[in-house]
Ligand code: HEM
């Protein structure tokens with residue numbers, strides 16, 4: 001499909017007076033600010049579970065909802081912005097669209113936060129029907145406001161994906177965006193240009209992201225319809241499937257957005273290029289097809305679920321790990337192996353993040369195995385594994401990106417190394433307590449846990465404190481560098 | 495502390511072993527950057543290794559998948575082998591389970607689990623506190639769940655799905671007794 | 685442009701008209717919800733293609749932010765129109781039912797048009813999005829649990 005009679009495509013320029021660099025920097029600052037605040041909320045929850053502070057059950061569940069929903073929305077913004085930074089030039093993306101989508105997501109987050117903090121809305125970030133509507137402790141308006149907030153988060157993400165996919169179609173076409181031209185010679189372009197790995201990742205994220213946004217919109221509109229007209233029927237099993245389709249996939253996509261960043265950043269630190277080949281085309285097409293089918297692993301313990309979905313969900317979850325384990329992570333290790341790697345804050349965090357992704361992934365796969373799931377489902381094993389690859393993976397990639405973005409050429413000063421160590425020690429200890437709780441059968445999402453939960457939570461709180469201190473120091477160092485280098489980089493700002 | 499036995503032991507061992515391998519590999523790759531070599535020199539070997547690793551990993555997954563197919567806890571997979579001697583209805587609601595307070599050990603039981611309000615989850619904890627199995631309780635649907643209590647004792651039924659402000663307090667004891675004769679036929683439909 | 689490239693909008697337009705006025709022909713029947721949702725998604729798809737074709741025939745400047753706003757509102761509207769309460773209300777009256785179908789057609793048409801005006805190819809993507817939403821609604825939007 002050629003662009004027909006449109007002639008050369010004329011796009012709006014930086015008319016809003018927002019330079020891309022400034023927008024990325026601003027988003028990073030907002031995102032890190034939110035992570036810091038929500039991390040403190042997480043620490044307070046741990047302290048409450050460890051009997052160090054006292055919270056009423058309703059307050060605890062409200063904070064849990066705030067932390068979960070807020071963190072997911074924040075890492076969506078952070079990873080999307082980081083990936084966008086590299087895609088902008090490759091795909092001629094417009095900064096205005098990014099402004100719109102970040103605004104929509106942050107706006108949605110604020111609405112949700114108001115519902116939670118003022119109204120006390122607290123059914124957990126997966127807001128499983130029918131708890132938002134019956135048998136709860138919060139006012140009706142807060143339920144509606146929360147769902148409007150989620151709608152805005154979904155809209156912001158949809159705008160991001162629509163623009164991304166439209167740009168990919170414009171510059172490469174969907175098939176070549178997945179680099180399928182490396183497999184089918186018939187697709188090859190005259191100029192021989194092949195999509196770089198970071199664009200391949202973007203193609204997968206844009207399509208699956210659109211699917212997720214579509215599901216999220218239907219989900220939220222169904223819930224809002226039920227909110228406005230309680231007679232509007234909702235099938236609890238259907239809505240649970242849809243909820244996890246949306247929730248699982250959007251959280252999962254932050255990892256794929258991160259992969260796009262890794263493809264772009266690691267060559268910078270290793271001095272080795274990262275090329276596209278057939279394997280990338282195959283593996284990203286696999287991810288594209290199977291990631292949207294992994295959600296049923298959240299419903300293994302719903303025994304009425306159709307058997308084929310249970311089995312297919314397990315198979316898809318397994319298959320979706322192959323591209324990550326065999327191509328992206330292995331490829332990253334191969335790129336680093338015996339390279340002249342410059343060890344900086346950025347490269348250190350990227351390597352650590354890959355490790356967290358893999359270790360958390362192993363724990364996730366164990367949990368996604370049906371005969372193990374019946375002793376792990378809804379225990380602390382679940383936050384254990386997803387904190388390993390969100391906090392110990394995605395978040396590390398984002399810190400690594402921020403440090404790359406702020407200028408990472410000078411070696412890490414000793415005092416910053418101290419904060420690095422504090423961060424990692426705190427994180428490992430904090431995660432270990434989650435795993436221990438999971439193995440001991442302590443349930444997740446409990447204001448008051450059975451033994452040995454409180455003991456583990458008490459130790460976990462100390463580690464969380466260490467983690468937050470390390471994180472604060474590192475973010476200050478990165479921010480300092482960014483301000484120092486910002487002026488000298490203004491030249492490449494447009 | 496709750497003893498780490500059964501499935502939990504397998505899980506912990508599996509995860510620790512695999513994670514240790516991962517950490518060792520990463521440490522090895524990181525330390526290799528002290529003796530750099532041109533990319534062209536390490537890449538061919540790397541690609542061969544990737545091919546091997548791909549096949550190995552793929553085979554592992556297929557094997558794991560096939561094994562799990564035979565061990566899923568669903569009625570359609572267990573129905574024929576574990577003929578239930580007893581059918582028990584469980585109605586979960588905020589914040590308790592309406593169900594018998596005494597049940598026999600070593601008797602295959604078919605639990606029909608549903609909820610009268612929001613989503614709950616019926617988790618079965620052994621007298622030592624080990625989580626042995628669970629099933630979600632969803633309004634409008636009935637989950638069929640087979641379970642055999644291994645030994646008599648005071649079990650705990652605990653809710654494992656966030657179900658409102660009282661969620662942490664939604665647990666109750668279940669007395670499991672030694673049936674007079676394990677073979678004695680029990681009335682269906684308690 | 686080949687003859688087919690020039691003529692397909694006419695064929696698509698005819699197809700849309702056929703589905704839109706289908707209730708007038710078949711009378712007051714209500715198909716199963718699943719089929720009905722799919723039927724409405726089909727209208728969105730075809731009308732969206734028409735909107736895109738029209739937008740492409742008028743080269744303009746891209747990036748109008750109001751187009752973006754319209755695009756989002758129309759996407760949400762497409763799901764709101766799928767509320768089964770609306771269906772059950774109108775199914776008995778073929779004329780109202782055809783009007784509802786016309787609503788879907790207009791939503792799809794303007795959505796595709798505005799999105800394509802906003803950015804080249806965005807019309808295609810927008811149409812993909814609403815069709816995905818339509819298919820997802822078909823999986824159970826507004827259906828009570830089976831035994832109720
Ligand atoms: C910064 C340090 C962090 C601390 C101290 C922390 C702490 C916690 C705690 C105590 C819980 C409740 C676990 C339970 O009992 O169920 C939790 C849940 C959760 N956390 Fe974190 N967390 C941190 C970082 C993160 C990050 C970076 C993310 C994601 C990017 C994240 C995402 C979540 C989610 C999605 C939940 C589940 C909420 C729910 O169950 O509804 N957390 N966290």
Ligand SMILES: [Cu+2]
Nearest residue numbers: 614653657664
């Ligand atoms: Cu409960």
Ligand SMILES: [Cu+2]
Nearest residue numbers: 720723781785
């Ligand atoms: Cu109709």
